[in-house]
Every structure is written in structure tokens, then in C-alpha cells.
Amino acid sequence: MSHPLRGSTAIVGASTAGLGACPGHTEMDIIVTAAHQALADAGLKITDVDGLFSCSTVYSLATLSIGEYLGIKPKFSDSNQIGGSSFVGHMLTAAMAIQNGLCETALIVYGSNQRSAAGKLVGLPEPDFYEAPYEPKQPPSSYAMVAARHMHEFGTTREQLAQVAVDARQWARMNPEAFMRDELSIEDVLNARMVSDPLTVRDCCLVTDGGGAIVMVSADRAKDFPHKPAYVLGVGMAHWHRNISAMPDYTVSAASESGPRAFDMAGLTPSDVDVLELYDAFTINTIMFLEDLGFCKKGEGGPFVADGHIGPGGSTPVNTNGGGLSCCHPGMYGMFTIVEAVRQLRGQCAERQIEGAEIALSHGNGGRFSSQVTALLGSEATL
Amino acid sequence: MPKDAQAMLADPGPDQVYREALNAGTFQIQQCTACSKHIFYPRLVCPHCGSNEIAWASPSGQGTVYSTTVVRRKPERGGDINVAMVELDEGVRMMSRVEGLPPAEVTIGLRVTARLVEQGENKQVIFEPAGGAQ
Numbered sequence: 001m002s003h004p005l006r007g008s009t010a011i012v013g014a015s016t017a018g019l020g021a022c023p024g025h026t027e028m029d030i031i032v033t034a035a036h037q038a039l040a041d042a043g044l045k046i047t048d049v050d051g052l053f054s055c056s057t058v059y060s061l062a063t064l065s066i067g068e069y070l071g072i073k074p075k076f077s078d079s080n081q082i083g084g085s086s087f088v089g090h091m092l093t094a095a096m097a098i099q100n101g102l103c104e105t106a107l108i109v110y111g112s113n114q115r116s117a118a119g120k121l122v123g124l125p126e127p128d129f130y131e132a133p134y135e136p137k138q139p140p141s142s143y144a145m146v147a148a149r150h151m152h153e154f155g156t157t158r159e160q161l162a163q164v165a166v167d168a169r170q171w172a173r174m175n176p177e178a179f180m181r182d183e184l185s186i187e188d189v190l191n192a193r194m195v196s197d198p199l200t201v202r203d204c205c206l207v208t209d210g211g212g213a214i215v216m217v218s219a220d221r222a223k224d225f226p227h228k229p230a231y232v233l234g235v236g237m238a239h240w241h242r243n244i245s246a247m248p249d250y251t252v253s254a255a256s257e258s259g260p261r262a263f264d265m266a267g268l269t270p271s272d273v274d275v276l277e278l279y280d281a282f283t284i285n286t287i288m289f290l291e292d293l294g295f296c297k298k299g300e301g302g303p304f305v306a307d308g309h310i311g312p313g314g315s316t317p318v319n320t321n322g323g324g325l326s327c328c329h330p331g332m333y334g335m336f337t338i339v340e341a342v343r344q345l346r347g348q349c350a351e352r353q354i355e356g357a358e359i360a361l362s363h364g365n366g367g368r369f370s371s372q373v374t375a376l377l378g379s380e381a382t383l
Numbered sequence: 384m385p386k387d388a389q390a391m392l393a394d395p396g397p398d399q400v401y402r403e404a405l406n407a408g409t410f411q412i413q414q415c416t417a418c419s420k421h422i423f424y425p426r427l428v429c430p431h432c433g434s435n436e437i438a439w440a441s442p443s444g445q446g447t448v449y450s451t452t453v454v455r456r457k458p459e460r461g462g463d464i465n466v467a468m469v470e471l472d473e474g475v476r477m478m479s480r481v482e483g484l485p486p487a488e489v490t491i492g493l494r495v496t497a498r499l500v501e502q503g504e505n506k507q508v509i510f511e512p513a514g515g516a517q
């Protein structure tokens with residue numbers, strides 16, 4: 001018997017907003033623009049929303065601020081904040097709430113003006129007695145130490161890491177929304193400014209503005225909307241630590257649990273997936289997640305990428321929008337993995353469209369390889 | 384006997400005990416009385432078994448570099464520094480830095496020894512290659 005949440009809800013609206021540079025605007029401007037556009041995409045109005053999901057590094061009571069601004073009085077509200085994967089996680093909560101009749105029309109939204117606000121941001125007040133005194137550059141130094149350990153144990157090379165950035169750029173060159181679309185070579189990545197060894201600035205995600213939003217409803221209603229629904233087939237969540245000092249093993253992330261949970265719920269295996277949208281905060285993320293989610297064996301992520309599997313024309317297309325490395329990374333990126341997955345399933349991706357994409361994987365990462373949330377979305381044919 | 388709430392929250396808390404000992408020249412970690420595993424950073428509850436019966440322990444000060452990076456900074460911002468994840472022989476890991484050799488020459492697997500250094504108003508634990516600087 002299949003899981004009761006499998007295919008019980010669907011995404012019927014999706015939009016990005018203000019990707020790249022959006023000067024002169026507050027975070028809230030970007031958030032409400034994304035919300036408005038996703039609802040318009042679904043043919044809905046703000047007043048139709050009765051379930052509100054968001055979180056923010058600026059608004060500590062995110063759904064209260066967004067609800068107040070937009071005049072939404074939700075029956076169900078959730079601001080679970082587990083870093084950049086939060087929004088993929090909100091899909092699980094929204095599916096549960098809709099399935100149980102707690103709300104009917106769920107809006108999940110995120111936005112940030114991180115690029116334009118640079119220099120105006122105040123540091124997080126969270127106390128950190130055990131890492132901050134050693135002055136790591138966060139988050140790059142945390143991911144750098146994971147990359148170094150992966151290289152040490154498996155022989156992963158800087159060239160293989162660089163290939164991830166090059167492939168992301170190849171996809172970005174086909175996405176008019178992407179922030180960086182210039183040509184990029186492996187040498188360019190290797191010779192770029194070193195941030196925290198072994199990661200150069202081109203191994204690191206962008207710092208951009210931007211927002212995104214999706215609208216979820218029950219599967220019963222999903223065909224009453226303008227676009228083909230993207231059904232939520234499975235979502236799995238896991239986290240094992242917060243700070244990098246407490247990551248149990250630098251060669252395995254909690255995606256090795258979130259992935260199987262999502263596949264179990266969906267009744268699918270990695271070979272069923274047509275397109276992957278992985279949270280690539282750093283090049284090592286893509287390699288780690290390909291391994292942990294079961295697309296190649298542990299330790300073989302580097303050679304897998306070097307063999308040309310994840311770029312345009314590859315067997316396992318990854319981050320068709322250009323990812324956090326080349327499309328956008330406004331503070332937290334998880335939402336953008338969902339929007340691109342939905343667009344692929346709808347067939348809206350023009351030059352970068354994966355022919356016949358029926359099942360898309362969206363994977364969110366948060367903190368320092370900390371929280372992991374995997375979602376499998378499918379077309380009507382996969383129900 | 385598990386501690387009650389009053390005993391758990393008796394002054395001072397583990398962070399304060401840790402830092403006061405460090406500033407007085409002693410590096411301590413913790414050990415769970417129930418499961419015997421070592422614990423770092425200091426806590427009121429054992430992350431291995433959930434017990435709240437935790438004792439202070441003296442680490443040997445010997446460890447191995449589990450991972451390492453060079454934080455690249457302009458000279459006017461203090462220049463390049465090493466940041467390392469050190470696994471103490473007691474089995475716990477901590478962020479620190481290895482001094483006594485150039486930041487980029489710190490390698491995974493290097494055996495290191497803890498030393499306390501003054502940093503601002505506090506002392507901090509840093510590491511040096513075992514057997515002295517190379």
C-alpha cells in the first residue's frame with residue numbers, strides 16, 4: 001500500500017522574483033512579489049491563501065510579517081527554520097496540513113535582498129564559543145573541510161569539484177534568469193581567488209537577491225488550474241548536527257537518510273528520476289548529494305561528475321537552472337530547487353528542457369551540511 | 384542517580400566552568416558517567432545516551448587532524464590562517480588551528496598536541512605538531 005501522502009497534494013503555482021540584483025527593495029518587497037506572482041501563475045488571489053509557510057534570516061516571525069503585509073489570515077502557519085532546506089521541508093508540512101483538512105491553499109514563499117543589502121547586514125546574535133574564536137570564514141570554511149576530507153578519503157580532485165561549477169554554468173547559459181552566464185572553464189575555477197582551501201570563489205555559490213514561491217493544493221483540485229500540476233510524491237527529512245564540528249562523518253551527509261525516506265514515500269528509486277535540482281551551496285555539495293541520494297556509489301561522485309553525467313546532454317541532468325553556483329543564491333536556495341523542478345515537469349524550460357521529464361528531485365541543504373530535505377515531484381502520469 | 388532540574392541548573396553552567404578552567408590554564412572536556420563516552424562541547428545532557436550524569440575529564444591533549452583548511456585573508460585583515468578540525472584521542476572533535484608550521488602545510492592525519500594561548504581576554508586551545516614545531 002502506498003504512503004497516504006504520496007500524490008495527495010500538488011504544486012499548481014510557482015514563480016521566482018527579482019533574481020540577481022534587485023537594488024532599492026526590502027526583503028519584503030521581494031517576498032510579496034514572489035508570492036503574488038506564484039498565485040497569479042495558479043490563477044489565484046492572495047485572499048485564497050489559508051496556509052502560510054516561510055522563514056527568513058531577517059524576519060524572526062516570518063509568517064506573521066508576511067501575513068500582515070498581504071492581509072492573509074491563515075488557518076495554518078509554519079515558520080520552521082532549518083536553513084536553506086526549510087522550504088523543501090515546508091512542502092511536507094503543507095502536504096500533511098492539506099491532507100488533514102487544516103488548510104486548502106498553501107503558499108510557501110521566500111525572498112532575500114542579500115546582495116543589495118551587503119554591508120548592512122548585522123551578524124547573527126547566536127552565541128558560538130567553540131568555533132568563532134578560530135575565525136573560520138563561514139560557511140565556506142565548513143564546506144571546505146568537508147571537501148578536504150572527501151578528497152583525502154576518496155581521491156576526489158579539485159578538477160572534479162571544478163567540473164560541477166562548469167556544468168552548472170553550462171546550464172545557466174541556457175537560462176535567461178541566471179545571474180552568471182559567461183563562459184567558465186575548469187582552469188577558470190581552479191585559478192579563481194582561493195576563499196578557504198580547497199574551494200575557490202567559483203566553487204562557492206553566488207550572493208544574489210531574489211525570491212521564489214509555490215502554491216500547493218490537494219490533488220483532487222489540482223487539475224482545476226492553468227498549468228499541469230506537479231504532484232508531491234514523497235518528501236524526506238533528516239538532520240544530524242548544526243555546526244561543522246559536530247558533523248559525525250565528513251564523507252556522509254544526512255541526505256543518506258532524507259533521500260531513502262523520500263524514495264520510500266514515493267515508491268521510486270533513483271533510476272526513475274529524470275532531472276535533479278540539488279542545493280549546490282558549494283561544488284562539494286553536488287558530489288556529496290549524488291552519492292548520498294544513490295545516483296552513484298559513495299566516493300565515486302568525483303569521477304561520476306568528471307565523466308560528464310550531470311551537464312547538458314548527460315545521463316543525470318543536475319541543476320538545469322544553473323544552481324546556486326550560477327543562477328542565484330539569495331541567502332537560502334532551497335525554494336529555487338522546487339521552482340525549477342516544477343518548470344521542468346511542466347515543460348517550460350525551453351532550451352534547457354529535459355525531454356519527457358516526468359519525475360524531478362528537489363533537494364535542500366541547510367546550515368553546514370546540516371539539515372537535508374529531499375522531495376520527489378511527478379507529473380500526472382506518475383500517480 | 385539522574386540529577387533533578389535544580390541540580391542540572393546549579394551555578395555555574397558547563398560553558399562557564401569550561402571557560403573559567405581554560406582561563407585558569409586547564410583544558411578539560413567531559414565524560415558521561417553512564418556510557419563512558421567523552422563529550423565536547425560541554426553539555427548538561429550526553430548526546431550519546433541522554434544521561435544527565437556528566438563529569439569533567441582531563442584530555443591527554445593528543446589528537447589527529449581530521450580535516451583542515453586555509454582561510455585566505457588579505458594581509459591587512461591578518462593574513463592567511465589555518466582552521467583545523469582536530470579529533471582528540473578521547474574521540475571528540477573540536478575546531479581549532481594548528482600553529483608551528485605554515486597554514487597550508489597542515490595535513491589530514493597529522494598528530495598534534497594541545498596548547499593554551501592567550502587570545503584577547505581569554506585563553507584558547509590551539510594545537511602544534513606532536514613532538515614540537517617542524
Ligand SMILES: [Zn+2]
Nearest residue numbers: 415418429432
Ligand atoms: Zn552517555
